[in-house]
Amino acid sequence: MKFAVPLILFAALVGFLGxxxxxxxHLVPSPLIDRLxxxxxxxxxxxPSREFSPQELRGKVWLLNTWASWCVSCRQExxxxxxxxxxxxxxxxGLNYKDNRADALNWLxxxxxxxxxxxxxxxxxxxxxxxxxxxxxxxLIDKTGVIRYKQIGPLTLAALEKTILPIxxxxxxxLEK
Amino acid sequence: xxxxxxxxxxxxxxxxxxxSHADLAADLRQQIREQIIAGRTDAEITTFLADRYGDFVLYxxxxxxxxxxxxxxxxxxxxxxxxxxxGLLKRRPASMAKRALxxxxxxxxxxxxxxxSNPNVIVYRDQFAEMESDFRNGVLVRKxxxxxxxxxxxRLLEDCREIRGQTTQSPNSKKxx
Numbered sequence: 001m002k003f004a005v006p007l008i009l010f011a012a013l014v015g016f017l018g019x020x021x022x023x024x025x026h027l028v029p030s031p032l033i034d035r036l037x038x039x040x041x042x043x044x045x046x047x048p049s050r051e052f053s054p055q056e057l058r059g060k061v062w063l064l065n066t067w068a069s070w071c072v073s074c075r076q077e078x079x080x081x082x083x084x085x086x087x088x089x090x091x092x093x094g095l096n097y098k099d100n101r102a103d104a105l106n107w108l109x110x111x112x113x114x115x116x117x118x119x120x121x122x123x124x125x126x127x128x129x130x131x132x133x134x135x136x137x138x139x140l141i142d143k144t145g146v147i148r149y150k151q152i153g154p155l156t157l158a159a160l161e162k163t164i165l166p167i168x169x170x171x172x173x174x175l176e177k
Numbered sequence: 178x179x180x181x182x183x184x185x186x187x188x189x190x191x192x193x194x195x196x197s198h199a200d201l202a203a204d205l206r207q208q209i210r211e212q213i214i215a216g217r218t219d220a221e222i223t224t225f226l227a228d229r230y231g232d233f234v235l236y237x238x239x240x241x242x243x244x245x246x247x248x249x250x251x252x253x254x255x256x257x258x259x260x261x262x263x264g265l266l267k268r269r270p271a272s273m274a275k276r277a278l279x280x281x282x283x284x285x286x287x288x289x290x291x292x293x294s295n296p297n298v299i300v301y302r303d304q305f306a307e308m309e310s311d312f313r314n315g316v317l318v319r320k321x322x323x324x325x326x327x328x329x330x331x332r333l334l335e336d337c338r339e340i341r342g343q344t345t346q347s348p349n350s351k352k353x354x
Binding site: 025028029098123124125128 | 187188190200201204205208227228229230231232233
C-alpha cells in the first residue's frame, strides 16, 4: 500500500519514456498540411527554357516528390515510384532539389523516369518554402492545390497502400461530384 | 546573427541554425540574412520559419494549448514535489531539537545506556565513556561537557524511538503487504 503511489508514478514515467523511445524524432509534423501548396515557377529539368508552376495542375490530384541524385534514400524509393507511375493511379511530379542538372538527367536515364515533369530547385529555395529538411519528401496535393499529406523520408509500400492511395481515391471521388 | 541562434536545425536537431554545418542550415542562414536586409522584423522572420517547419524549429516555442504541458509541466511537477516533501516532513516525529530534556528524559537515556544491548546504543555508550574521560582529564570544560552530553542524550532518545517504532510496526506492515 505504502508503495502504490510511487509505483504508479514510476509506471507512468516508464510509459512516457517507452513511447518516446519508439518515436522517430526526425519525423517533424509539417505545418503545411491542409494549407495551400506554396506557388513557384521553376525551370524544367528536361527543357530549362520552359517553366513549370503547380498552378497548371489545378483540378488534378498529384504527388510532388522531392529528390536528388546525391540522395541515397531516393535510390531506395525509386523502384516504388516507377511502379506507381506505371500503375497510373496518380501523376508524380518531381522537384529536383539542389542537384546538378547533368547528374539528375543521368539518374533518370539510368534508373528510369517516373515523373511527368521535373523542375530544378537548384538553390533549394522552393524546398524551404515546402519545409523540406531532408530528401526524399513527398507531398500529396489535391485538386484545389491544398497539401493533404506529407511523407517524410522514402515512400514505402505500406505508406502507399495504407495512407496515400486511400486519400488519393477519396480526393478523386470528390472530384466527380 | 543572433536571430539564427533561436532556431533549431532540422537536420542536426540539437544544433541551432547558427551553429549547424548542415546544408539546409546554411541555406536558412542565407534566407534570414536576406530578410533582415530587406527590413523584415524578427517576428516576421520567425513566422516565416514556423510556417514552413512548424514550432519545432523554435527553441522558444509559443505558449498555446498544445504547449501548455511543456511550459507549465515543470512547475506542476515542482509543486507536486514540494507537496510530497511537506507531507513527509509533517509526518516525521516532532523534533526534540529545540526542547530542553526533562528529568525523565535524562533518566530514560541513562537507563538505555546501562541496560540496552542494541548495537546502536552500544556505540552511544562508547561515545559517552569517551566524553566522561575527556571531562575527567580536563580536555573538556564543564560547560562544553554538559552541552555535548545533552546533545548526545537527545540523539540517543530520538534514535531509540525510531528503532522501537520500527520493531513494533514491522509485524503489522508485513501482514498488510
